[in-house]
Amino acid sequence: MKKVVNERKDIAFHIKMFPLKMHPNAYDKARAIVCEKSLSLLEDSFEKKQLPAPKCKTAAVDDNIKLAEKLGISGAPTLIMPDGRVVAGFRDAGSLKELILKK
Numbered sequence: 001m002k003k004v005v006n007e008r009k010d011i012a013f014h015i016k017m018f019p020l021k022m023h024p025n026a027y028d029k030a031r032a033i034v035c036e037k038s039l040s041l042l043e044d045s046f047e048k049k050q051l052p053a054p055k056c057k058t059a060a061v062d063d064n065i066k067l068a069e070k071l072g073i074s075g076a077p078t079l080i081m082p083d084g085r086v087v088a089g090f091r092d093a094g095s096l097k098e099l100i101l102k103k
Contacts, residue, residue, distance in 0.1 A: 003093035004100075011100055015042070016064045018076050028054060030061045 001013050017034055019026030031054035033041045041051055068074070071086070079087040079099070087099055 001096070004096050007093070008097065011097070016067070017061050018064050018068050018073070018078075019061065020076055027061065030064075031056075031058060034058055034060045 004011055005013065017030035019030040029045050029051050032051045033045065035054045035056035035058060036052075045051055068078075071080075073086070073088075075088055077088075077090060079091070079096075081087065081099065085099075091099065
């Protein structure tokens, strides 16, 4: 996503934290990221770095989990395109741009 945003200033991503139960501590990590509104913490989590404990009370992560269940989303990453298409799984920058620009 970073590569796409750096190359195309007209493309933006809205990230919803959806921790999978199979990942240890994912729920608390997601809450910490949401509380701090921090992309750097998100990147740290991908690098398996220790994250601080959540510093706020938020229902955002629980709301995201409920939304994902309602939409039938069971894995991450999952993209929901502006036209409503749901695309599951990792995509490289080129594939992301193709998906986004496809009409």
